[in-house]
Amino acid sequence: MPGTHECSLTGISQRRAGGLASPVGAVHGARGIRAGRASKASPAENSVLDGQRSSVFCCRRPSMLCPPGPSETSTVLPQESAMLRDVTDLRADLPVWAAPMAGGAGTPALVTAAARAGGLGFLAGGYKTAAGLAEQIAAVRADTAVFGVNLFVPHPVPVAPRAYRSYARALQAEADRYHLTLAADSMTEDDDAWADKIDLLLRRPVPLVSFTFGLPDTDIVRALQDAGTLVAHTVTNPAEARSAAETGADLLIVQSPAAGGHSATFTPERPLTPIPLPDLLSDVRRTTPLPLIAAGGIATPADTSAALRAGAQAVMVGTVLLRTHESGASAPHKAALVDPAFPDTTLTRAFTGRPARGLRNHFTDTYEPLAPLGYPALHHLTAPLRRAATAAGDTDLIHLWAGTGHREAREEPAARTLTRLAARA
Numbered sequence: 001m002p003g004t005h006e007c008s009l010t011g012i013s014q015r016r017a018g019g020l021a022s023p024v025g026a027v028h029g030a031r032g033i034r035a036g037r038a039s040k041a042s043p044a045e046n047s048v049l050d051g052q053r054s055s056v057f058c059c060r061r062p063s064m065l066c067p068p069g070p071s072e073t074s075t076v077l078p079q080e081s082a083m084l085r086d087v088t089d090l091r092a093d094l095p096v097w098a099a100p101m102a103g104g105a106g107t108p109a110l111v112t113a114a115a116r117a118g119g120l121g122f123l124a125g126g127y128k129t130a131a132g133l134a135e136q137i138a139a140v141r142a143d144t145a146v147f148g149v150n151l152f153v154p155h156p157v158p159v160a161p162r163a164y165r166s167y168a169r170a171l172q173a174e175a176d177r178y179h180l181t182l183a184a185d186s187m188t189e190d191d192d193a194w195a196d197k198i199d200l201l202l203r204r205p206v207p208l209v210s211f212t213f214g215l216p217d218t219d220i221v222r223a224l225q226d227a228g229t230l231v232a233h234t235v236t237n238p239a240e241a242r243s244a245a246e247t248g249a250d251l252l253i254v255q256s257p258a259a260g261g262h263s264a265t266f267t268p269e270r271p272l273t274p275i276p277l278p279d280l281l282s283d284v285r286r287t288t289p290l291p292l293i294a295a296g297g298i299a300t301p302a303d304t305s306a307a308l309r310a311g312a313q314a315v316m317v318g319t320v321l322l323r324t325h326e327s328g329a330s331a332p333h334k335a336a337l338v339d340p341a342f343p344d345t346t347l348t349r350a351f352t353g354r355p356a357r358g359l360r361n362h363f364t365d366t367y368e369p370l371a372p373l374g375y376p377a378l379h380h381l382t383a384p385l386r387r388a389a390t391a392a393g394d395t396d397l398i399h400l401w402a403g404t405g406h407r408e409a410r411e412e413p414a415a416r417t418l419t420r421l422a423a424r425a
Contacts, residue, residue, distance in 0.1 A: 299405020
């Protein structure tokens with residue numbers, strides 16, 4: 001109907017000239033980056049898109065006013081009237097954003113606190129149902145119009161059944177302590193309700209959507225943009241940045257290996273190359289002119305300043321927010337971040353089958369040598385054990401996600417953390 005936005009995942013292809021959209025987004029990693037792209041913008045469309053995006057971060061900070069781009073023809077539902085036309089509408093004065101943290105650490109309160117401090121926060125869509133994500137979006141929207149949502153792109157890392165069963169048997173001794181029987185004979189390989197979440201974000205658009213673990217189909221990127229949403233891709237090297245830019249993204253989140261939690265790498269089977277975040281930003285900047293948000297190891301005002309000098313428009317932090325008042329991290333996790341018994345972090349696939357950085361503990365030391373790659377199968381395999389260990393306060397078996405700057409995490413309001421990190425910006 002005229003005057004309303006009718007786009008949904010199943011209707012993307014009908015809204016674009018030609019092309020059939022994949023029901024789950026066809027791009028799931030480096031090897032298949034261009035798979036499933038059935039339609040491309042015409043030269044005229046590209047001209048319009050380039051004009052619309054020419055003002056994206058045209059100033060040093062996303063909050064600074066820039067000349068408005070051409071008006072857009074797409075419309076949205078009245079209740080979504082705050083949707084964006086370009087990145088300058090984010091009005092994020094503070095160049096320090098709150099990262100999405102899946103699994104419970106990220107909360108609507110944390111996102112709202114970031115917005116009230118003048119920055120921007122992300123809701124983590126990973127591991128949530130579409131209904132659960134919708135509830136959190138509604139809670140945040142009631143308090144602020146400036147926020148983002150992050151989704152995991154389906155990018156399964158296959159694991160051989162024999163390797164999976166062998167690992168499950170090795171872990172069973174730990175599970176026995178909690179009277180659990182791990183699912184050694186059945187692997188769960190799901191897509192994290194991808195289609196339902198994309199449909200939700202097309203029906204009820206949000207200001208900014210970011211993607212992690214790979215790239216969604218170009219039709220999905222365009223449909224979100226047609227709905228008034230800015231699209232960001234999380235990348236870990238220049239090659240990924242180049243591929244991400246080709247999808248028509250509005251900005252990139254550049255994540256260094258120092259980041260806590262999962263690496264966003266498109267190629268989890270390859271070792272991550274150690275590189276300081278400012279150097280990574282410089283490398284990516286030579287690859288693409290897109291606006292960059294820096295993530296990974298940001299823990300001090302000096303870290304923020306270095307990232308901005310290297311070409312980032314803002315930084316995004318997670319680990320340093322884990323002990324804040326608004327954090328949803330468990331009590332054992334918060335305590336471990338400053339416990340002298342956990343001085344180091346390590347990259348491990350032992351918990352989920354994908355590389356992720358956390359505090360070294362008994363689980364990482366014992367099971368990293370035994371763990372196969374296999375996501376999300378290993379994530380689902382170990383989840384009951386991790387939940388039981390968290391409830392019991394057993395930090396030997398908890399996935400204590402943390403970046404290299406975890407000692408800088410403080411027990412204080414999130415706004416204080418964010419503004420302190422911007423002190424030298």
